[in-house]
Amino acid sequence: MSISGAINAAISGLKAQAAAIAMIADNVANASTPGYKATESRFQTMVTQSSAQANMHSPGGVINQPYFANQAQGGITQTGSPTSVAIAGAGFLTVSKAIGENSATGEPIFEATDYFTRVGDFTQNAQGYLVNSAGYYLQAWPIDQRTGEIDTSRLTEVRVSDLLEAPVPTSLVDYAANLPSEVLGTNGSLPAELPASSIQVYDALGNERTLSLSWTRIGVGSWTLEVEAPGSTPATLGPATVEFGGSLGLGPVAAGTISALATAGGLTGAPAGVNNDASFSFNLNFGSGNQAIRLDLGAYGNTAGTTQFASDTLTLNDFKQNGAPQGDFKSLAIDESGAVVVTYDNGNVRKLYQLPIATFANPDELDRVDGNAFVATPGSGAAVFKFPGGSGAGDLVSAAIEGSNVDIAAEFAKLIVAQRVYSANARILTAADELLQEIINIRR
Known part of the structure; x- marks a missing residue:
């Protein structure tokens, strides 16, 4: 029984070390694979019978229990791709897998299963989707383009197919200047007219228009x-009176600050109030219907905006508007916050999606699948989606990828040990075979 037990123990040792060598080979083969997580061998004894009281022990052998450090950090390397992203810390990117194509539309059909990965080398394919080198499609929370709100109730594949951005008609003009309090007309008296200030605004079709x-x-x-x-109906608005200094509400306002706006000639002044918005609202029509515009002069009783202080000339501090012409697609990137950002050549920047970080109660219990991806198991728990850098989720590093966490030197050291132990177990089999042969020879 002891000899057969030794044989069985040696065979289990051979199997365990062979499995260890296979894991080492897998790790070395993937030493350059982005996001790869090394597998470690952890050996456990198998005991058939063992009792100190009975003074007995029957050998059971050993098993190789693989340990998956699915979240162990690999080295992060900067790349030239603005759509690549790496995770520094805990968590995974959520991805999906295409299983076919809709014959009518040509669009990919996705599996219902959620996959998770740390391979962030995403590039845009011909259909506009962001896909990594293993063929997985990046998923994210969509952002409502009207409200700017992130819809955290659902995940969808990241796709950028809008290569043109519609023009944005001007709806707000910010104006801040100091009007000279001592200026007089050419005859040395009032009224005194200042040179006009002009800015380019955009109509509903994206045409440049002048506002003076x-x-x-x-x-x-x-x-x-x-x-x-010019070119609008009406072409001239006002004149409307603007008062500086005096009183406002329950008391006086600071000298040189706006205290009242009149409504006249199509210019509608906002109601007065301490620190309320001091603005005029008006409508223009450049042939495409009414275009509502608000001219913001600052705030009532506040020096942050349009003022009247001592000077001989008008000092223009701020004059800008929020419109834009039609824009052509320029670039796509994922920023440090996880926002998928599109830039157009008209200068506009739009955030289309927000990447979440998927965290698990026990990430080492995730099951591995092809392409350095993982699926949730009962042992790992369900995915919890968080914003990057928040509540235990890792940070995102843009224009970067995470490399393999394999240490080649350490793997070769493990290989030497596994090879020697394998050889030692083989010697045990040889010795047991010789012992059995001696037993057989007793009869001769």
């Missing part, structure tokens, strides 16, 4: 504002 503001001083703290928009 003309100020005229009519009193100590009183000015009129006239807005001209």
Whole structure:
């Protein structure tokens, strides 16, 4: 019984070390595979019978229990691809797998199973999807383009197919300037008209239009504002009175700050109130219907905006608008926050998706599948989706990929040990065979 037990133990040792060598070979083969996680051998004894009280022990052998460090960090390398992303810390990217193609539309058909990976070398395919080198499609939370809100209730494949952006008609003009409090007209008296300030705005079709503001001083703290928009109906708005200094609400306002806006000539002044928005609203029509625009002069009683202080000339501090012409697709990138960002050649930037980080109660219990991907198991628990860098989720590194965490030197050291132990177990079999042969020879 002891000899057969030795044989069985040696055979289990051979199997365990062979499995260890296979794991080492797998690790070495994937030393350059992005996101690969090395598998470790952990040996456990098998005991058939063993009792210190009975003074007996029957050999059972050994088994090789693989250990999967699915979340162990690999080295992060910067790349030239703006759609590549690496995770520094815990968590996984969520991906899906195409299992076919819709014959009518040519669109991919995706598995219902959620896959998870740390391979972030995504590039855009011909259909606009972001796909990594293993063929998995990146998933993310969609962002509502009207409200800017992230829909965290669902995940969808990241796809950028809108290569043109519609023009954005101007709806807001910010204007901040200091009007000279001492300026006089050419005859040394009032009124005193200042040179017009002009800016390019955009109509509903993306055409550039000119908007000009003309100020005229009519009193100590009183000015009129006239807005001209050539090609529009109406082409001239105002003049409307703007008062500086005096009182507002329950008390006086700071000298040189806006205290009142009149409504006149199509310019509608916002109601006065301490720190309320001091703005004019008006409508233009360049042939494509009414276009509502708000001219923001700052705030009532506040020096952050349009003021009237001592000077001889108008000082323009800010003059900008929020419109844009039609834009052509320029670039696609994933930023550090996990936002999938599209840039157009008109200067507009749109966030289309938000990447979540999938975390698990026990990530080492995830099952591995082809292409360095994982699927959830009862042991791993369900995926919990979090924003990058929050609540235990790792940070994202843009334009980077995570490499394999295989240490070649350590693997070769393990290989030497496994080879020697394998040889030792083989010697045990040889010795047991010789013992059995001696037993057989007793009869001769």
